[in-house]
Every structure is written in structure tokens, then in C-alpha cells.
Amino acid sequence: MIDKILLTVLIVTAMNAVLAVILVIAERFLANYGTVRIRINEDKTLEVQGGSSLLASLNSHKIFLPSACGGRGTCGYCKCEIQEGAGPLLPTEAPLLTETEIGTQIRIACQVKVREDMQIRIPEALFNIHEFSAEVMLLEDLTYDIKLCRLKLIDPPGIHFKAGQYIQLRTKPYDQVRESVSRAYSIASPAFRTDQVDLMIRLVPDGICTTWVHRVLKQGDRVTFVGPMGDFQVHGQHEEMVLAAGGSGMAPMVSILHDMAAKQVTRKITFFFGAVSRKDLFYIDEMKELEKSIPDFTFVPSLSSPDPGDQWQGETGLVTVSLERYLKIADCTQIQGYLCGSPGLINACVKVMEACGVTRDRIYFDPFA
Ligand SMILES: Cc1cc2nc3c(=O)[nH]c(=O)nc-3n(C[C@H](O)[C@H](O)[C@H](O)COP(=O)(O)OP(=O)(O)OC[C@H]3O[C@@H](n4cnc5c(N)ncnc54)[C@H](O)[C@@H]3O)c2cc1C
Numbered sequence: 001m002i003d004k005i006l007l008t009v010l011i012v013t014a015m016n017a018v019l020a021v022i023l024v025i026a027e028r029f030l031a032n033y034g035t036v037r038i039r040i041n042e043d044k045t046l047e048v049q050g051g052s053s054l055l056a057s058l059n060s061h062k063i064f065l066p067s068a069c070g071g072r073g074t075c076g077y078c079k080c081e082i083q084e085g086a087g088p089l090l091p092t093e094a095p096l097l098t099e100t101e102i103g104t105q106i107r108i109a110c111q112v113k114v115r116e117d118m119q120i121r122i123p124e125a126l127f128n129i130h131e132f133s134a135e136v137m138l139l140e141d142l143t144y145d146i147k148l149c150r151l152k153l154i155d156p157p158g159i160h161f162k163a164g165q166y167i168q169l170r171t172k173p174y175d176q177v178r179e180s181v182s183r184a185y186s187i188a189s190p191a192f193r194t195d196q197v198d199l200m201i202r203l204v205p206d207g208i209c210t211t212w213v214h215r216v217l218k219q220g221d222r223v224t225f226v227g228p229m230g231d232f233q234v235h236g237q238h239e240e241m242v243l244a245a246g247g248s249g250m251a252p253m254v255s256i257l258h259d260m261a262a263k264q265v266t267r268k269i270t271f272f273f274g275a276v277s278r279k280d281l282f283y284i285d286e287m288k289e290l291e292k293s294i295p296d297f298t299f300v301p302s303l304s305s306p307d308p309g310d311q312w313q314g315e316t317g318l319v320t321v322s323l324e325r326y327l328k329i330a331d332c333t334q335i336q337g338y339l340c341g342s343p344g345l346i347n348a349c350v351k352v353m354e355a356c357g358v359t360r361d362r363i364y365f366d367p368f369a
């Protein structure tokens, strides 16, 4: 009996798989949607060849929606209101949308195919996202696995962004990697430096983009990127700011702090930075300089597992430990939290902040996921 059930399940699964393959092949080679129109904000109309995703179709006309995963359908950043022509909600979109978003015609632009005329609405601010070509000015080791990558802008020659935002770097095919991919990297340089962008890129084992940056890219190479994107930025004017980050999560914080120094901002700022041991720490001298140039700024690095040879005199333990120690004796009613790094670090810091009385609406974060 069990054998028969198993066999039936196997046959149905195999038939579904064959059907899916046939559909993909038919879509690829037989479907011809011809030219279709995308009307944007009841104002502008694009003519595109039907069959590609909405994200790719807009990109082909140099209109860029935010995207952190490069169209893989995992980040959910490419949300877009599609008023007409989107077709039914796809299973790949559902996990990335809330009930309210589904009810208000929000869709995932990298998953929705443009097969018929479409009407969409996008925020005007997105027209400020451009494609840039740039030259690699500097590639420098910050630690054994984080590189500083400085890009000199060529075309267009300047970028206007808010400290905290990110760009999407596009790789070129290399070795066995035949495709170009796009990945998000926070801008580490200050917003007043419009002719270049600094990125801090941590090597992810077997990662396509980070291996390309760490092992293939050379000074003098030309690259392309799209930006600026993202909502991670400073809010308010006088509230105390508590920053927490780990690893390459340092990047947007450096940009924010340089802006604070340039503007001589007097609000109280404390930056908790977590690392494993001394070899994972970087920008210590820069932070000391920023402590001198920002009127009320303190940098608190913490090592979770210092090596005996590190001769570490500073804070020890996870970054959440130093953060909690500080928040427990601070007046949390006005504090704003700014967090950047892995989703694990962010979730842990949010928990500590909320438990100490920093409400969720005052916690801003940028998960590198
Ligand atoms: C808004 C935003 C800003 C970001 N800013 C930065 C930044 O300033 N600096 C920076 O170094 N990164 C940053 N990231 C992460 C970055 O976009 C890439 O995800 C990361 O560099 C890996 O890309 P990859 O192509 O090398 O790896 P992929 O080829 O995408 O992944 C290869 C494998 O590694 C896993 N993986 C992917 N990312 C990670 C990770 N971070 N840690 C462990 N495993 C991983 C994947 O699941 C996969 O199995 C940011 C991400 C976002 C969303």
C-alpha cells in the first residue's frame, strides 16, 4: 500500500517537473509578446520587448528600482505598485509581501514578467538612481577578509547620495562564472565627496561578487554600478544616536560619521563596533580622529574572543553586551538606534535596544542579507 502511494507521489512529482520544464522552454522560445508599453506615474511611457521581468525592462531604459539581490527574488527591495497588467500574484512573490501590500497592488518587480501593457507607480526619488561607470582607484586590505575598494567616477562624474545609502556593483564574468551579477554595497565615503565612492567589501567564501573583488579586480579596472539606493540614513537633529555594527557593517557608519564631522553636529553619538579579535578590527585611527573632530562622539570597539597576543585593554564580549551595559544606565526615551551588519547581529541588537526601552520606531537598520 505504502509502495503504491510512494509511486503515485513520484509519478505526480515527475509529471509536474516535466510540465514546468516544458512551460519554461515554451516561454523562452515560443512566446512572443511583441512590443508592450509600460506607463509610469501616468506621465511617461516606455516601449519594451515583452517577456522580460519588469525590473529588467525598466533597467533597459535606465530606470532603476532598489535591489539588493540582483533580481534573485530574495531581498524584496524591488517592490513596485503595478496598477494594471501584472497578472496573478506569483508564489515567488508572496513571501516577500505583506497582506496590506498585496491589497494595494504592490508586486515584486524582478518576478513579474511584462507580457502586456502595464501601468505602474514609482516614487519620483527613484529617478535619481543612475548607472555609473568608474575606475578602481584603490584596493586595500583593511583586514585579512575586508577590502577597501575606492571607485573614481567617470560617467557621470558625480554622485549625490545621503550618508547610509548603498550602490549595486556589477561584476564581470570570470573563471567559471559566466554571468554578471549585481550586489549591494554601502557607501563608506562621505556624501560631500561626490567624485568617488569607497566600499568595504568582506570576502564571502565562494561568493561570486566578493571573490571577483578580492581575487580578480585590479587597480585601474573599469567597473559599473547603479545607485544610490536605500532608506538607511540619519533621522532627526538633536536626539542621541547609538550606532552598532560588525565587520563591513562599518561602511555606512563611516559615511554618516564623516558627515557629522563636516557639519560639526553636536548631538551625542556612541558607536559600538563588534569584532572577534584584534585582527578583525580596522579603522581604529580613523575613529580616533573622528572622536576629535565630532564634538560629542565616542567609539567603543569590543572583542568577543581576543587572542592572548592582542594585549587588548578595551571592552570584551559580544557587541550586544557593551550595548546593553550602556543602554541600562542611559535615558533611552530619546535614543535612536542605527544598526548595520549581518541579520543575526541586527536581530540581537534590536532585542537589546527594545528591552532597554528604545522603541522600534526609533531603531533604523540595514541588514546585509
Ligand atoms: C543593503 C545592503 C548593503 C550591503 N552592504 C555591504 C557592504 O557594505 N559590505 C559587504 O561586504 N557586504 C554588503 N552587503 C552584502 C552583499 O550585498 C553581498 O550579499 C555579499 O557581499 C555576498 O555577495 P557574493 O556575490 O560574494 O556572494 P553570493 O554569490 O551571493 O553568495 C554565495 C554564498 O554565500 C552565502 N552568503 C551570501 N552573503 C553572505 C554573507 N554576507 N555572509 C555569509 N554567507 C553569505 C549565500 O547564501 C551563498 O550560499 C550588503 C547587502 C545589502 C542587502
Ligand code: FES
Pocket (backbone or CB within 6 Å): 066, 067, 068, 069, 070, 071, 072, 073, 074, 075, 076, 077, 078, 108, 109, 110, 111
Ligand atoms: S531584486 Fe531582490 S527581490 Fe527583486
